[in-house]
Amino acid sequence: MELFLFILLSILCIGAVLGMIIVNNQAYSALFLVLAFSCTAGLFALLDAPFIAVVQIIIYAGAILVLFIFVIMMVDIKEGLTPEKKKWTMALACILAVVLLIELLVALKSALSPMATSVSGQAGNASEIGHLLFTKYLYPFEITSVLIIAAMVGAIVLVKKKDSE
Amino acid sequence: MSDILILLIKIVAALVWFLVLTLYLTWLERKESAIMQDRIGANRADFFGIRVIGLFQPFADAIKMMFKEDFTPTFSRRFIHNLAPFVAFFFTAVTVQAIPFGDVLRVGGKEIKLQVLDIDVGILFILAMLSFTVYGVLLSGWASNSRWTLLGGLRGTAQLVSYEVALGLSLIGLVMVFPSLRFSSIVNYQGELLFGWLPQWGILLQPLGFIVFLFASLAESERVPFDLPEGESEIVGFFTEYSGLKWGLYMFTSFMKVLLIACLLTTLFFGGYHVPWLNPDGFHFPWGGEWLLPHGIVVLFQIIMFNVKVIFFCWLQILIRWTYPRFRYDQLMDFGWKFLVPLSVINIVATAIVMTLLK
Amino acid sequence: MIPPTYYLVVSIILFVLGIIGFFIKKDLITQFLSVEVMLNAANLAFITFAHSAGSLDGQIIVFFVITVAAAEAAIGLAIILLVYRKHKSIKTEDIHLMKG
Numbered sequence A: 001m002e003l004f005l006f007i008l009l010s011i012l013c014i015g016a017v018l019g020m021i022i023v024n025n026q027a028y029s030a031l032f033l034v035l036a037f038s039c040t041a042g043l044f045a046l047l048d049a050p051f052i053a054v055v056q057i058i059i060y061a062g063a064i065l066v067l068f069i070f071v072i073m074m075v076d077i078k079e080g081l082t083p084e085k086k087k088w089t090m091a092l093a094c095i096l097a098v099v100l101l102i103e104l105l106v107a108l109k110s111a112l113s114p115m116a117t118s119v120s121g122q123a124g125n126a127s128e129i130g131h132l133l134f135t136k137y138l139y140p141f142e143i144t145s146v147l148i149i150a151a152m153v154g155a156i157v158l159v160k161k162k163d164s165e
Numbered sequence B: 001m002s003d004i005l006i007l008l009i010k011i012v013a014a015l016v017w018f019l020v021l022t023l024y025l026t027w028l029e030r031k032e033s034a035i036m037q038d039r040i041g042a043n044r045a046d047f048f049g050i051r052v053i054g055l056f057q058p059f060a061d062a063i064k065m066m067f068k069e070d071f072t073p074t075f076s077r078r079f080i081h082n083l084a085p086f087v088a089f090f091f092t093a094v095t096v097q098a099i100p101f102g103d104v105l106r107v108g109g110k111e112i113k114l115q116v117l118d119i120d121v122g123i124l125f126i127l128a129m130l131s132f133t134v135y136g137v138l139l140s141g142w143a144s145n146s147r148w149t150l151l152g153g154l155r156g157t158a159q160l161v162s163y164e165v166a167l168g169l170s171l172i173g174l175v176m177v178f179p180s181l182r183f184s185s186i187v188n189y190q191g192e193l194l195f196g197w198l199p200q201w202g203i204l205l206q207p208l209g210f211i212v213f214l215f216a217s218l219a220e221s222e223r224v225p226f227d228l229p230e231g232e233s234e235i236v237g238f239f240t241e242y243s244g245l246k247w248g249l250y251m252f253t254s255f256m257k258v259l260l261i262a263c264l265l266t267t268l269f270f271g272g273y274h275v276p277w278l279n280p281d282g283f284h285f286p287w288g289g290e291w292l293l294p295h296g297i298v299v300l301f302q303i304i305m306f307n308v309k310v311i312f313f314c315w316l317q318i319l320i321r322w323t324y325p326r327f328r329y330d331q332l333m334d335f336g337w338k339f340l341v342p343l344s345v346i347n348i349v350a351t352a353i354v355m356t357l358l359k
Numbered sequence C: 001m002i003p004p005t006y007y008l009v010v011s012i013i014l015f016v017l018g019i020i021g022f023f024i025k026k027d028l029i030t031q032f033l034s035v036e037v038m039l040n041a042a043n044l045a046f047i048t049f050a051h052s053a054g055s056l057d058g059q060i061i062v063f064f065v066i067t068v069a070a071a072e073a074a075i076g077l078a079i080i081l082l083v084y085r086k087h088k089s090i091k092t093e094d095i096h097l098m099k100g
Helices: A002-022 A026-046 A050-074 A087-111 A126-135 A138-159 B002-036 B057-067 B078-098 B122-143 B147-177 B183-189 B207-220 B244-269 B295-321 B329-358 C004-024 C028-053 C057-087
Strands: B104-107 B110-113 B282-284 B290-292
Touching: A002 A026, A002 C004, A002 C028, A026 A050, A026 B122, A026 C028, A050 A126, A050 B122, A050 B147, A050 C028, A050 C057, A087 C004, A126 A138, A126 C057, A138 C057, B002 B057, B002 B078, B002 B110, B002 B244, B002 B295, B057 B244, B078 B122, B078 B244, B122 B147, B122 B183, B122 B244, B147 B207, B147 B244, B147 B329, B183 B244, B207 B244, B207 B329, B244 B295, C004 C028, C028 C057
Parallel strands: none
Antiparallel strands: B104 B110, B282 B290
């Protein structure tokens, strides 16, 4: 049952990312990515991380991509973009990416042989993560909140149109 | 094997309860608005000559919508135009699987929890599904490929995303008081007594949180007074290009959200399925009286009490809809960001102070 | 029990797909989306290791990565809007002069 869910979610995720690359329209790419992120959240839930799965859906699929789609709709692009003029750069990029893939898979095989099975520790529910966040990772937590405020203020200041007065 | 069967029965029962109650919510809205406006309302739909104060009206509406012409404008993007109502419907319907309907039912040596999905992060699951319903509004506004519906869709999305912040923040105070995110733990905690005689419902422990949650969830359901994106009478909304059954599905989703908000309000703030002073073996009144009851009757009382509370909150939301005029868009955004968010932060701080002083 | 190698293979494939997307596409928004795909692949690898080692530190790191990605998406999209206002296009080959 778990294997079936894993295969379904992985194939859907990889297919969605492939669709995002192939489609020419930006809005469809963003929608494919919503599907990919939801499948990733499902994979997180399979890996005993329910809190992170729900946080991924709320923040990534539910807020960041809505922001993307907002910007795509405000940037008034013509339907689709003209395809790339120099075709050989695309082919070279694909070949190099496949080389990188093979390298990473070989590195994975040699690095993971002692760790073939997984230890079933505790599931990552909210109270345990909260406990860790407020004791061991307190400094990153507080600094991240300052970072978010800086990003908010920065985004508003950047986009605000200066009235000529 | 029987576990899977029980699970399937629970899923189907929860869904059927949700959908049938939504259907009759349309009837309730028509009758209640009629009574408030001193008229009779819809009472002519009959079934072989039997008219029962218009109770067959929802079916008449559904049949009418099925037979209307269902056109997709030629300039729209077909696939997403067809997909958007289903996205909104699916993610609103799936939230009912996390709501507890009643206590544990002990039948034939087996303990059946009257809740389909009792996950550790119950409240966050509901928030996640609500953030997916934003896509229904956004996609429908964009897929119709006409500039006014696009603006309506963007307006609707901005409103929904803004009030999601206030919704989440108002729930933090609640999670501090009931130390869990799981719905069954929250409802069990509300079954205990405060000072020995008062059932500790959420509204007594978090009155400010209740007010913020009520306003934020009213705005999430996009009903008057927050329905400017829909704006039936004055401005082009995001579902102008929909007709027939797809438009019916949007209206149905809107009523489903009303029902979902009523369920959330009862579960989080009003004790869920708990009848005051009803323990699993019978009534134990604080003034000493007792009334022992068999287990099946207790569960029945709890399910009836849950339904009564949910219907009360639906009635309240319909009352609010037909009393107030709608907000202007800048007033709406100000209310969400400048009033509700600071109020919920004050709620969190005050709750923390009170909890530290009482420890 | 699914061995963690399977999840890591999925993570590597997603990462390489993100790289391909970044190099093939010539408009800023899809390139930005490919960067988000790469971040997601890294998140999956973190959670896999957290699961196989039995500790929760990997999940905390993913929590911070998601938060920082949200902040970065906001600023990145603001910059894309500014670039669009200036050059009236979002194709990277039209933005080839350093002077604004």
